[in-house]
Amino acid sequence: xxxxxxxxxxxxxxxxxxxxxxxxxxxxxxxxxxxxxxxxxxxxxxxxxxxxxxxxxxxxxxxxxxxxxxxxxxxxxxxxxxxxxxxxxxxxxxxxxxxxxxxxxxxxxxxxxxxxxxxxxxxxxxxxxxxxxxxxxxxxxxxxxxxxxxxxxxxxxxxxxxxxxxxxxxxxxxxxxxxxxxxxxxxxxxxxxxxxxxxxxxxxxxxxxxxxxxxxxxxxxxxxxxxxxxxxxxxxxxxxxxxxxxxxxxxxxxxxxxxxxxxxxxxxxxxxxxxxxxxxxxxxxxxxxxxxxxxxxxxxxxxxxxxxxxxxxxxxxxxxxxxxxxxxxx
Numbered sequence: 001x002x003x004x005x006x007x008x009x010x011x012x013x014x015x016x017x018x019x020x021x022x023x024x025x026x027x028x029x030x031x032x033x034x035x036x037x038x039x040x041x042x043x044x045x046x047x048x049x050x051x052x053x054x055x056x057x058x059x060x061x062x063x064x065x066x067x068x069x070x071x072x073x074x075x076x077x078x079x080x081x082x083x084x085x086x087x088x089x090x091x092x093x094x095x096x097x098x099x100x101x102x103x104x105x106x107x108x109x110x111x112x113x114x115x116x117x118x119x120x121x122x123x124x125x126x127x128x129x130x131x132x133x134x135x136x137x138x139x140x141x142x143x144x145x146x147x148x149x150x151x152x153x154x155x156x157x158x159x160x161x162x163x164x165x166x167x168x169x170x171x172x173x174x175x176x177x178x179x180x181x182x183x184x185x186x187x188x189x190x191x192x193x194x195x196x197x198x199x200x201x202x203x204x205x206x207x208x209x210x211x212x213x214x215x216x217x218x219x220x221x222x223x224x225x226x227x228x229x230x231x232x233x234x235x236x237x238x239x240x241x242x243x244x245x246x247x248x249x250x251x252x253x254x255x256x257x258x259x260x261x262x263x264x265x266x267x268x269x270x271x272x273x274x275x276x277x278x279x280x281x282x283x284x285x286x287x288x289x290x291x292x293x294x295x296x297x298x299x300x301x302x303x304x305x306x307x308x309x310x311x312x313x314x315x316x317x318x319x320x321x322x323x324x325x326x327x328x329x330x
Contacts, residue, residue: 065309071316072108077324080192084218086202087225088241089234093259094224097286097314098201099128099298101222103162104308104315107300111196112150114157116187117169118210119203120179126168128298132158136170140190141183150194162300165195180209188217197322206241215242220321221250222314223280224257227267232275239279254280255317260288282317286310 036055038044043056058066085098098115106113117123117137126136135156140147147153157165167187169179191198200214215221221242225235235256242251256276261269273283289307292298300308 065312068312068316069108072105072312072319074319074322076111076196076322078219080195081197081322082188082217082219083197083199083222083318084202084214084220085199085222085224086238087223087235088204088206088238089225089231090204092224092226092231093257093286093292094204095124095128095201096292096295096298097222097224097257097259098125098199099160099164099166100286100292100300100303100311101314101318102164102166102197102199103160103298103300104311105197105199105318106160106164107162108315109196112165112194113163113197113199114165114167114191114195115199115201116167116191118179118184118200118214119169120205120208120210122171123169123201123203125166125201126158126171127296129158129160129164129166130297131168136168137179137183137187138170140167141186144186144190147190153190153194160298167191181213184210184213185217188213206238215247215250218250220253220255220318222255222257222318224259225272227258227261227265227269227272229267232267232272235276239276251279252281253321255282255284255314256280257314258283258285260292261285262288281321284310284314284317286314 037052038047038055043058046054046056083101085094085101087094102113102115115125117125119125133156137156140153140156143152143156154165157167159165188198200218202211202214205211223235223238225231239251239254242248258269258272258276269285273285276283287304287306287310289304291302291304292307300311303311
């Protein structure tokens with residue numbers, strides 16, 4: 001859902017009304033000679049014809065994009081932040097969402113972002129980036145006592161062009177079943193030392209061992225659903241289950257991703273947005289994209305602009321939770 005930033009008022013607000021400033025009063029915004037070089041369109045043409053002396057003001061859309069980027073770049077106040085990407089139903093694009101969110105954050109930030117596969121069955125997270133190692137989350141656990149610096153941890157991950165690191169799971173389902181809550185806590189403890197943001201690609205079940213520890217340690221969740229009756233019902237049931245099992249704070253702070261939204265749908269997407277928006281912090285629509293349909297490596301460059309924009313909004317929504325939470329008044 002897009003919000004537009006109002007213009008700064010020239011006159012003071014009426015008495016009794018609080019003025020809400022949405023455009024930062026910084027040198028970058030106030031001084032015309034500090035405006036960045038336009039990247040395209042008529043603004044760049046004017047800039048080129050004037051020899052770089054005239055830089056037209058940014059449009060509302062460009063200002064919004066700048067705001068979203070700033071939100072995605074919010075420093076992690078706690079030093080480490082855990083995001084759990086989950087769905088009760090399989091085949092909704094959960095793993096793709098994990099990698100696309102991770103790639104977007106990693107491409108915009110200067111700190112380290114990692115995605116880990118906590119699927120108790122054969123996870124597919126490792127297929128979403130070009131493999132640089134045969135190591136898995138299981139081999140990392142086996143070497144945990146010997147990991148004492150970032151370079152040691154990096155030996156177990158693969159990195160995407162956007163700088164997202166991925167810790168894959170075992171390809172043998174019989175082996176990966178052994179991944180339990182204590183294993184997840186061990187991996188999470190290691191990851192916390194060397195990475196600012198950890199995005200966990202959860203399994204589809206809510207009762208397997210690793211899920212309990214994932215929810216216990218998560219700072220926020222991203223719940224993925226298709227725009228379909230069964231998908232929406234499963235997502236709503238997941239929120240109900242989380243609330244009933246002591247995770248109401250995660251539900252209130254959750255981001256719901258309505259994935260692969262078609263231009264024309266028989267399902268009332270706005271009704272879904274209102275339903276989940278009344279229960280969670282944000283709802284993000286991600287449009288259908290042919291590149292994601294391939295099921296292979298996720299490359300931000302190959303996404304349609306509208307899809308990249310949707311993942312930027314998702315990254316911005318996630319980034320809003322990186323800042324310190326305001327203390328409750330006593």
